[in-house]
Amino acid sequence: MKHRIMYHLFISALYVAILAVLNTAAYAQFVYSPADIDDVISKMTSAETNEERGAAIRRELSKLNIRIATEGFSQKTRTGQTVAGTNIIAEVPSKDAKWTLLIGAHYDKVSQGEGAIDNASGSAAVIALLKAFRADPPKTFRFLAAFWDQEEVGLVGSRTYVQNRMEGGLPQIYINFDVFGHGDTIWLWAYNEDSEFARSFSANATRLERPFLISTIYPPSDHRSFMVPGVETFSFSLGPSGEAKNIIRVLQGQQVAQEDFPGVLRLIHTPEDKKDKVDAIAMAKALPAIEMAIRALDK
Numbered sequence: 001m002k003h004r005i006m007y008h009l010f011i012s013a014l015y016v017a018i019l020a021v022l023n024t025a026a027y028a029q030f031v032y033s034p035a036d037i038d039d040v041i042s043k044m045t046s047a048e049t050n051e052e053r054g055a056a057i058r059r060e061l062s063k064l065n066i067r068i069a070t071e072g073f074s075q076k077t078r079t080g081q082t083v084a085g086t087n088i089i090a091e092v093p094s095k096d097a098k099w100t101l102l103i104g105a106h107y108d109k110v111s112q113g114e115g116a117i118d119n120a121s122g123s124a125a126v127i128a129l130l131k132a133f134r135a136d137p138p139k140t141f142r143f144l145a146a147f148w149d150q151e152e153v154g155l156v157g158s159r160t161y162v163q164n165r166m167e168g169g170l171p172q173i174y175i176n177f178d179v180f181g182h183g184d185t186i187w188l189w190a191y192n193e194d195s196e197f198a199r200s201f202s203a204n205a206t207r208l209e210r211p212f213l214i215s216t217i218y219p220p221s222d223h224r225s226f227m228v229p230g231v232e233t234f235s236f237s238l239g240p241s242g243e244a245k246n247i248i249r250v251l252q253g254q255q256v257a258q259e260d261f262p263g264v265l266r267l268i269h270t271p272e273d274k275k276d277k278v279d280a281i282a283m284a285k286a287l288p289a290i291e292m293a294i295r296a297l298d299k
Contacts, residue, residue, distance in 0.1 A: 030128075030131065030132030030135055030136070030288075030291065032128055032132075032283075032284035032285075032287045032288065033284065034280035034281045034283070034284045035280070036128070036131075037124045037125075037128055037280040037283050037284060038278070038280040040056075040060055040120070040123070040124040040127055040128075041116060041120045041121065041124050041181075041275055041278050041280065042275060043056040043059075043060070044056050044057070044107065044115070044116075044120040044123060044124070045114035045115065045116045045120055045274065045275040046114075050085070050107070050108040050109065050149060050150075051086075053107050053108065053109070053115070053120070053123075054086055054088060054107055054147070054149065057088055057107055057123060057127070057147050058070075058088060060127055061088070061090050061127070061130075064090070064130065064131065064134050065134075066090050066091060066092055066130075066134055067090065067091040067093065068088065068089070068090050068091075069088075069089045069090075069091075070086050070087065070088055070089070071086065071087045071089065071160075071161065071164075072084070072085070072086045073085055073086070073087070073149075073156070073157065073160045075150075075156050075159075075160050077153050077154040077156060078154050079154070081153070083150050083153055083156055085108070085149030085150040085156065085157050086149050086157075087146060087147065087148055087149055087157045087158075087160070087161055088107075088146065088147040089144060089145070089146050089147075090130060090144065090145045090146075091142065091143070091144050091145075092130070092133050092134050092137050092138075092142075092143040092144075092145075093137070093142060094137055094138055094139060094140070094141065094142050094143070096139055096140065097138075097140065097141050097142040098140050098141065099140070099141050099142070099171075099172045099173075100141060100142040100144060100170075100171040100172055100173075101138075101141045101142070101143055101144070101171055101172065101173045101174075101175070101294065101297065102144040102145070102146060102171035102173070102174045102175070103126050103129055103130075103143075103144070103145050103146070103174075103175045103176075103177065103294075104126060104145065104146035104147065104148055104158065104174065104175070104176055104177070104222060105119055105122030105123045105125065105126045105146075105147060105148070105176065105177040105178060105180075105222075106119050106122065106123075106147070106148040106149070106150075106151030106152070106157065106158070106178065106221075106222055107119065107120070107123045107147045107148065107149065108148075108149050108150055108151055108152050108157075109152065109273075110152050110269050112269060112270055112271050112273070113268075113269070113270055113271050113272060113273035113274060114273060114274045114275055115273060116181060116273055116274050116275045116276075116277055116278050117179055117181040117182065117264065117267060117268055117273050117277055117278060118178070118179050118268040118269065118273055119151070119177075119178050119179060119180075120181075120275075120278070121177075121179065121180045121181030121182075121238075121278055121283065122176075122177035122178045122179065122180045122181075123147055123177075124180075124280075124283070125177045125180045125236075125283060125287060126145050126146075126147065126177055127145075128283075128284075128287055129145070129287060129290070129291060129294075130143075130145045132287075132291050133291075133294075138294075138295070138298040139298055140298050140299060141172075141297065141298060144171065146158075146161065148161070148222050151221070151222055155220070155221070155222055155224060155225050157222075158222035158225035158226070159225045161225070162225045162226060162228060166228070170226075170228070170230060170231055171226075171231060172230070172231065172232065173197065173231070173232045173233075173234070173297070174223065174226040174231055174232075174233050174234070175197075175233075175234045175235070175236065175290075175294070176221055176222050176223040176226075176233070176234065176235035176236065177235070177236050177237075178219075178221040178222070178235060178236075178237060179219075179237045179238070179239070179264060179268065180236060180237055180238040180283060180286075181238065181277065181278040181279065181283065182238065182239065182240070182277060182278060182279040182282055182283075183238050183239035183240035183241070183243065183279070183282060184210075184211050184240065184241060184282060184285075184286075185211040185212060185213060185238070185239055185240065185241050185242075185243070185244060186205060186210055186211070186212040186213075186236060186237075186238055186286050186289065186290070187212070187213050187214075187215070187218075187236065187237040187238070187239060187244040188201055188212065188213070188214045188215075188234060188235070188236055189214075189215060189216070189217075189218030189223065189234060189235040189236075189237075190214055190215075190216065190234050191216060191227070191232075191233060192232075193214050193215075193216060195232065196296075196297070197232070197234060197293060197294075197296075197297065198214055198234070200292075200293040200296040200297070201214070201289065201290065201293035202214060203293075204288075204289045204292040204293050204296070205289040205293075207289075208288060208289050208292075210285065210286060210289045211241060212289070213244045213245065215244070215248060217248045217251055217252065218235055218237075218248075218251075219247065219251065221235055222235075223235035236290060238282065238283065238286050239262075239264055240263070242260075243262045243263065243264060246260050246261065246262045247262045247264070247265065250262065250265065
């Protein structure tokens with residue numbers, strides 16, 4: 001009798017374990033390595049110029065055996081200053097693609113600090129997602145990843161990219177990453193909070209027990225360049241719990257108590273924006289929910 005009970009307990013435990021594995025397999029995607037993310041950020045923050053940051057990105061992309069293109073530009077900013085730069089575009093092709101999805105992040109930085117949070121973190125997130133979709137390409141959409149130059153002087157790189165493709169060649173969806181370096185809360189900006197992608201992200205973040213916020217108010221970044229007819233646009237950030245709501249209050253002109261003033265706004269564009277402020281483990285935990293939301297569009 002005892003042996004029969006032990007046998008049934010064993011079978012029950014084995015059944016539960018198999019279900020757990022199958023459930024994990026259904027949802028688990030690429031394994032995001034904090035060490036790999038940290039390595040990309042180290043290479044970018046050790047670069048002294050934006051040109052060197054771009055070169056570091058190209059070296060990372062060359063390891064993936066994918067299509068890489070560079071697009072140089074020289075444009076005037078909104079203040080009349082002429083700036084030159086280089087956008088970097090990578091592609092995971094799909095022979096049966098019916099539409100195009102583009103993710104992107106700016107890689108340039110201001111003169112102060114190492115540009116770790118703003119925005120080596122966003123660039124590293126894009127590279128990590130690119131690796132995931134390179135390992136398991138989508139079937140119905142063409143997957144592109146862009147690294148924008150000269151965002152800090154007026155979104156010039158992304159704006160040039162869009163202007164050059166207004167007659168054709170823009171993606172149907174653009175997803176931006178900016179200031180994605182630490183904290184446990186994923187912040188999604190969506191023009192339409194009830195869009196298919198926003199709902200998919202919400203469901204997957206909930207399933208993975210990742211704290212998140214979806215809002216229609218968000219700081220200026222390269223997503224604004226893609227707010228044109230025919231393109232559905234989103235942007236992600238990562239930060240400490242409650243900080244996004246306080247940033248929204250600042251953007252709305254509301255008074256924020258000194259102790260509640262967003263730490264990231266004290267950090268970026270200062271000498272303190274250094275690599276040690278980035279939490280690669282938090283980034284690795286956040287990315288699966290975003291990947292799963294993107295893959296839900298592959299149908």
